[in-house]
Amino acid sequence: MNHTRWKLAQEKKATEGYAESAEVEAERAEIRLAMAFAKAVYDRRKELGLSQSQLAERSGLTQAKISRVEGADAVPTLPLLRRLARALDASLNIALGDDHEEVTFIARPAA
Template identity: 45%
Template sequence: MAGHNKWKTIKAKRIAGEEVSPEYAAMVEEARLGQDLGAAVYRRRIELGLSQTELAERAGMTQPQVSRLEGGAHMPTIPLMVRLAAALEIDVVMHGDVSEPVEFRVITAV
């Protein structure tokens, strides 16, 4: 994710009417995906009645890592997504089209 200084620089360029690089749209998209993912993790954690510490223990993370993830400040790796899915008792559906939201599905008995 882009750092605070990078966002400030881009914002200043936009305000000044200067052209910003195409990476700006990618940064905005990454931030949106991070926020969507964090909100979905939060909702599911609350549904399960788990604290951030309990989720962290289940997923092999620390509580601050869970907090950053839920706040949208951290994009997890694929292995972490797999651990989170197991900890949250969900399947994660990721679409090839990033305009589609990340989808969590509760695991159902077969």
């Protein structure tokens, strides 16, 4: 199915009162959060001019793990979040709402 047909099908479902199950909605929320985190890590790394290998070295992780994080393929643990925030010289803010997830790294002021 090409994009145009997919969009039309999606619009048709929306106008007919189609609603996804709670399970599907929860899964979509998890994916959105993983993607928001991945984008935040990527954006901050690029802002610092670091390669994945350099970030991996700074955080004590492997380049492959950084790649999985940036590809939204890894579920980060709290210790991993802390390591990444420190390695990116930033504090990590995560805002969770019913239909909105926001992940940002706030640069620490230079000492």
